Amino acid sequence: MAYDVNGTAVEHDEEGYITNLSDWSKELADIISKAEEIEMTDEHWAVVNFLREYYDEYQIAPAVRVLVKSIKKSLGPDIGNNKYMYELFPYGPAKQACKIAGLPKPTGCV
Amino acid sequence: MVELDIKHKRGSEPLDPLAIPKIACGAMADLKPYPAHAQHNTDLGFPAELIDNWKEVAIAKIGELAKKNRAFKVYLDICVKCGACTDKCHYFLGTGDPKNMPVARQDLLRSVYRRYFTFAGKYFPWLVGAKDLTKEILDEWYTYFHQCSQCRRCSVFCPYGIDTAEISMAAREVLNSVGMGQKYCNEIIAKAEKIGNNLGLNPKALRATLEDLEEDLEDETGQKVRLPLDEKGADILLITPSADFFAEPHIDGLLGYAKVFHQAGASWTISSYASEAANFGMFIGSYENMRELSLRIRKAALDLGVKRIIFGECGHAWRVAYSFLNTLAGPFDFLDQNYPIPQHIIEYTHDLIQKGELKFDKSKNDEFRVTFHDSCNVARGSGMGGIKGGQFTLPREVLKACCNHYFDMDRDTIKESTLCCAGGGGLLTDELMDLRIKGASPRMKALRQVSNENGVTHMAAICAICKTQFSKIMPKYDYEMDDVLSVHQLVSNAIILDEPEQNDTKNEDSVEK
Numbered sequence: 001m002a003y004d005v006n007g008t009a010v011e012h013d014e015e016g017y018i019t020n021l022s023d024w025s026k027e028l029a030d031i032i033s034k035a036e037e038i039e040m041t042d043e044h045w046a047v048v049n050f051l052r053e054y055y056d057e058y059q060i061a062p063a064v065r066v067l068v069k070s071i072k073k074s075l076g077p078d079i080g081n082n083k084y085m086y087e088l089f090p091y092g093p094a095k096q097a098c099k100i101a102g103l104p105k106p107t108g109c110v
Numbered sequence: 111m112v113e114l115d116i117k118h119k120r121g122s123e124p125l126d127p128l129a130i131p132k133i134a135c136g137a138m139a140d141l142k143p144y145p146a147h148a149q150h151n152t153d154l155g156f157p158a159e160l161i162d163n164w165k166e167v168a169i170a171k172i173g174e175l176a177k178k179n180r181a182f183k184v185y186l187d188i189c190v191k192c193g194a195c196t197d198k199c200h201y202f203l204g205t206g207d208p209k210n211m212p213v214a215r216q217d218l219l220r221s222v223y224r225r226y227f228t229f230a231g232k233y234f235p236w237l238v239g240a241k242d243l244t245k246e247i248l249d250e251w252y253t254y255f256h257q258c259s260q261c262r263r264c265s266v267f268c269p270y271g272i273d274t275a276e277i278s279m280a281a282r283e284v285l286n287s288v289g290m291g292q293k294y295c296n297e298i299i300a301k302a303e304k305i306g307n308n309l310g311l312n313p314k315a316l317r318a319t320l321e322d323l324e325e326d327l328e329d330e331t332g333q334k335v336r337l338p339l340d341e342k343g344a345d346i347l348l349i350t351p352s353a354d355f356f357a358e359p360h361i362d363g364l365l366g367y368a369k370v371f372h373q374a375g376a377s378w379t380i381s382s383y384a385s386e387a388a389n390f391g392m393f394i395g396s397y398e399n400m401r402e403l404s405l406r407i408r409k410a411a412l413d414l415g416v417k418r419i420i421f422g423e424c425g426h427a428w429r430v431a432y433s434f435l436n437t438l439a440g441p442f443d444f445l446d447q448n449y450p451i452p453q454h455i456i457e458y459t460h461d462l463i464q465k466g467e468l469k470f471d472k473s474k475n476d477e478f479r480v481t482f483h484d485s486c487n488v489a490r491g492s493g494m495g496g497i498k499g500g501q502f503t504l505p506r507e508v509l510k511a512c513c514n515h516y517f518d519m520d521r522d523t524i525k526e527s528t529l530c531c532a533g534g535g536g537l538l539t540d541e542l543m544d545l546r547i548k549g550a551s552p553r554m555k556a557l558r559q560v561s562n563e564n565g566v567t568h569m570a571a572i573c574a575i576c577k578t579q580f581s582k583i584m585p586k587y588d589y590e591m592d593d594v595l596s597v598h599q600l601v602s603n604a605i606i607l608d609e610p611e612q613n614d615t616k617n618e619d620s621v622e623k
Contacts (some may be wrong), residue, residue: 014144014293014541015144015540015541058312058314058315058318059312059315060309060310060311060312060315062319063319063322063355063356063357063361064356064357064358065322065323065326065358065361066319066322069322069326082358082592086591094356094357095540104310106309106356107294107297107298107301107308107309107310108298108307108308108309108351108352108353108356108386108388108574109308109351109352109353109357109360109388109424109538109574109575109577109578110309110353110356110357110360110574110578
């Protein structure tokens with residue numbers, strides 16, 4: 001199981017999460033988002049970039065609430081709210097956005 | 111595949127949540143969870159993949175379990191095929207697949223047990239439905255023992271009290287012993303044993319999350335309501351599911367616990383070492399893994415020097431804590447013996463309400479017309495408050511203390527007869543979504559009933575799995591994802607916090623003893 005990024009194979013698991021986090025690139029994010037039927041906009045990228053920065057610092061994705069709060073600070077309350085996050089990522093900002101951002105899937109009762 | 115029944119909308123004719131479906135043979139035969147990766151299995155001490163001598167090992171394991179666990183052997187021996195259980199499983203009601211009838215599920219294992227461990231099965235297998243163990247049978251076990259949420263509703267109706275959950279746990283243990291583990295459970299158990307919680311939240315990330323939430327609490331209340339982490343010498347250690355640090359509506363429940371502790375003037379702490387209430391060791395029937403996770407709680411309590419342990423809103427965690435914690439990780443003779451060991455956050459809040467120590471502005475919850483979903487492991491595997499049926503009355507009394515509009519669902523679908531959310535027992539994984547949606551249909555019909563009759567808009571729960579499951583599947587049934595609430599979220603909305611100067615003079619002993 002692998003994504004094809006300009007001729008290079010990037011391995012992923014059964015659910016489409018990449019196996020080696022260092023394989024991530026913007027091109028790959030575009031490919032994953034297409035598979036997820038998501039058209040990436042600036043707002044999608046704002047979420048993906050925040051997730052990657054947070055992961056860099058804490059080695060885990062943030063709680064949805066922490067994500068929403070940060071987006072609210074940077075892009076305002078019209079975009080930084082729970083409902084809008086689900087409009088951007090219908091399968092949930094935690095799982096779907098993490099997949100596109102090249103982060104591991106959040107596990108547990110979530 | 112049977113059609114998903116979602117045509118029942120607000121205002122339609124009366125519904126029967128327990129209506130028996132048409133039989134749909136093989137309807138769910140193709141649905142099974144992802145197998146564990148080699149690393150997930152070996153992390154837990156299981157073979158990396160299917161071993162060559164799987165047949166001998168599996169049969170020996172069944173024999174070992176039947177010898178060690180008398181209940182398991184009795185359950186296998188005693189069934190008289192009366193049929194009382196056949197229409198009691200929510201997965202059967204939702205899918206029509208006859209292999210989701212509890213007796214049929216049990217028979218998958220029982221037929222093999224008979225073949226190798228009973229006189230009749232050894233010599234006249236064709237007379238007693240005894241079967242040789244084959245790879246096809248193992249595969250069928252993998253499929254259908256992962257379509258059981260171990261909710262134990264069927265056992266309530268069995269005249270012999272046969273507990274399908276025990277059989278399902280044993281089957282998963284046999285599967286693990288030959289290298290056929292399930293990814294969702296095994297990956298999570300390994301993570302909890304390594305990092306301290308199912309989510310993989312490390313201490314630095316946990317601290318940052320809690321500090322962030324403290325900011326929110328201060329913005330909302332104007333007071334310094336704390337979420338202390340790793341504070342040595344605190345009186346109370348809170349053990350809560352890690353979903354409470356991550357997901358919605360779980361986090362709102364966590365903020366509710368914090369406000370209750372704050373108002374009680376309690377000294378409490380969360381532990382980064384034991385930052386998980388859930389114990390998935392139970393789901394795979396593994397005593398060793400269940401014990402290892404429980405021992406983390408003991409170590410955290412000793413290291414922090416606490417006097418009490420309180421569990422947050424987590425269904426099967428409370429079953430493990432209430433029924434097994436002392437056996438797994440006791441004795442807890444170093445804790446204050448004047449309090450229940452362990453205690454549930456609902457008991458704690460309820461006790462304060464009884465003593466008049468918590469005041470609520472119930473109108474803050476007037477936008478909600480609320481019902482309560484009894485979580486299966488709390489309802490059928492535990493108690494609360496030291497009184498018969500306390501696990502049913504206490505959560506309802508807490509809800510009624512903070513909400514003006516409370517209504518129960520149909521009596522046959524609540525309390526000891528509660529219907530599972532359909533995400534329990536290690537099935538809360540995306541590849542089983544079809545089963546999760548269909549299995550939730552009886553509960554959703556009962557909710558629709560009480561919505562039609564009493565205008566109920568929201569359902570509260572005290573289990574992290576239930577909350578996540580409902581937030582995912584309720585939109586399929588014409589509800590919103592945030593129509594499921596934490597009980598302590600409603601407590602949080604309505605609780606009246608004293609002004610800081612009064613609070614400073616309080617101490618917990620004066621309010622609790």
